[in-house]
Amino acid sequence: MAIQWDIHLDTLGLFCPMPIIKTSKKIKQLVIGQVLQVVSDDEGIKKDMPAWCETTGHEYLGLEEEINGNTIHYKTYVRKTK
Amino acid sequence: MSTTAKLDPQVALAELQERKPDRVTIVVLSGSMDRVMSAFIIATGAASMGMQVTMFFTFWGLNVIRKPGVSSKARDWLRRAFGVLNRGGADTLPLSRFHFWGLGTRMMKLVMRRSRMPGVPELMDMAKDLGVRFIACTTTLGLMGITKDTLLDGIDQFAGVSTYLAEAKDAQVNLFI
Numbered sequence: 001m002a003i004q005w006d007i008h009l010d011t012l013g014l015f016c017p018m019p020i021i022k023t024s025k026k027i028k029q030l031v032i033g034q035v036l037q038v039v040s041d042d043e044g045i046k047k048d049m050p051a052w053c054e055t056t057g058h059e060y061l062g063l064e065e066e067i068n069g070n071t072i073h074y075k076t077y078v079r080k081t082k
Numbered sequence: 083m084s085t086t087a088k089l090d091p092q093v094a095l096a097e098l099q100e101r102k103p104d105r106v107t108i109v110v111l112s113g114s115m116d117r118v119m120s121a122f123i124i125a126t127g128a129a130s131m132g133m134q135v136t137m138f139f140t141f142w143g144l145n146v147i148r149k150p151g152v153s154s155k156a157r158d159w160l161r162r163a164f165g166v167l168n169r170g171g172a173d174t175l176p177l178s179r180f181h182f183w184g185l186g187t188r189m190m191k192l193v194m195r196r197s198r199m200p201g202v203p204e205l206m207d208m209a210k211d212l213g214v215r216f217i218a219c220t221t222t223l224g225l226m227g228i229t230k231d232t233l234l235d236g237i238d239q240f241a242g243v244s245t246y247l248a249e250a251k252d253a254q255v256n257l258f259i
Contacts, residue, residue: 015199017127021208024130055104055131 003061003077005037006030012041012073019045020052023078027058030080035061038078041071049076057082104133105253107246112259113142114178115187115202121259122205128255129212136253137209138246140219144228145170146202147216152232161227168226172203210236217241 009026011019019040030036038049046063053060061077106128110121125135139147150173154165180186194201200208210216217239223230230240239245250256 013198015197017123017130018200021126021130021212024132024212052131055133 003037003064004035005077006034007036009036009038011045012039014040015042016044016048020048023049023052024056027056027078027080032080032082034080036078036080038076040074040076043072043074045074045076049078053078104128104131104255105249106133106135106255107138107250107253107257108135109138109140109246109256109258110143110146111141112178113145113175115175115190116178117259118143118146118172118175118202119205121257122202122209124257125209125214126205126212129209129214133255135209135212135214136217136249137214138217138219140222141226144218144223144226144233145175146172146206147218147234147237148228149232149234150174154227155229155232156227161224163227165227165232170228170232172206173201175202215239217245 007026007030009022011022014022019038019042023036023038026038027036038045049063050060052058058081059079061079063077064075066073066075106125108121108125110118112118112121121137125137128135145168148170150171152170154162156162156165175187176184177187177190180190191201215238216236218230218233218237218241220240220242223233223240230237
């Protein structure tokens, strides 16, 4: 079942550290409790997003992988907690 | 991209004491594009994770924070000559390997541009934007014939080893690149 989200962030084509930088800026636009969906085609996001959440204290909700031609889109979900 | 205004030291200190963020210090000694890029990737990544990041630029690392195309204004000719031979500017850094008189570095930059990867100047702007503090080492500035007025605006401090150690002893991550 797909995870419900409120705000979407597209980081396709961007490399480390851009997805994380953009996430840290975008999360400021959410209200507490809302969920941010971050889409990336950089495989590093699979480990980086949980690590970012652990450090910043936001809640990591999970990962979905979607095959799109030759690339995989990694969709990660973060709930703003503070 | 906008740069962050200089922090009021007292406000900043009060905020830090309350927040107690993890701290990172990075000594940037190298002036090689690949190494400097790594330094900025770690700096911007850490800042995005809510850490307080300070970068100390020394020796060849000072080339990163020099204004491009501005020649040295050192008083004695030896240092001035050195400042002229040693080109500055974040966009002129050579690769540490495969520079091949500029060809290798140009190829690398082309590949980076094609894949929309930010280079050193862009990463540096981002770091400033995220509140990363820049400190220039005064001793090596003098040694290398680089004068303050030929450095970029927005250098937070000009300082020495004690300032570095005072920061590093309270930091959880200290890197030397």
